[in-house]
Amino acid sequence: MNETISHDRRFPPALAAVAQVEFDYDDGEGVDFEPYRAFDSAEETTDWLCLWTGNRELGGDAYRIFGQDGAGGLAALWCVRPGQPLDAQPVVFMGSEGEVGIVAGNLSDFVWVLADGFGPREAALDWEREPRPDAALADLAQRHATTARRPAREIVTEAQAEFATYSDDVDALCR
Template sequence: MIETTVDDRSFPPALAEVARFEFGYGDEGEGVDFEMYDAFDSAEETTDWLRAWTGNEELDGGAYRVFGQDGSGGLAAFWWVREGRALAEQPVVFLDSEGERGLVAGNLSDLLWVLADGFGPREAALHEHREARPDAELGALAERHATTPRRGAREIIGEVRAEFPSFSDDLDELCR
């Protein structure tokens, strides 16, 4: 496990602002299926979830900061994998309740651009080929907070997948 410098469970300002946004799934199911939490899950909740997800009772959830979920119970989290770097510089992942998983964004700023492009964590991780549906309100939020250049969701997802090509295989190795 990577040692983290802070075990603060409150959101960074940009993520707290996203938490006030109401994502709409829409009548046709074409929107974003995502519900933000008000704060990160506790260390105990995260450990319980990771153990249940992997079937591995030896793991702890210290490498994850869970911040929201979709309607099926799949969770979005920061994955604390870059040693010595702040939470906002860690990649964002999505782990579905049925075992599907994927990378969403390389950091908090890129997550803001992904959301602004109309993708929630599930859509980015598992359905990145769908049409972008830019959201003006989330776009304005990203412009206020992002420290990375504006790019489309597909480009951002491709970048983080290239950086962590063994993400899925590494998770498989944790499973029992």
């Protein structure tokens, strides 16, 4: 793993902006996402990953946890692109019941997913959900995104194709 990435815990500007947003759950019809104002510490991430997988030999360097859903599932940047900054890393979801999924190929695409009305859990796992565009989040995305606006389903499908083995890779870590 790239040393710059493995130790970088500075919140990218787009995540700092997302952290200021209050997401409306709307009795299950809205977005179930609670963004953090900073990444979990390396120690917290390692402890959580070891408990979640049952594998005490893991380290948490590959993840930067930046939010959760109401059930305790976590949204994170997955640091798998060596030499690339945090905002170029894919966004993943790891659910409280063992669900996993790719949300977006990078942080820029993630803010477009949010603008389309999908939180991390909904984007990774709920394909039946209809988009619910949010004008304030679209404005946030326009200020921070470096990628063009696209529908959330297109972003998620593209990222899931790029990281098609993610679920299997995570399963292989579990004991």
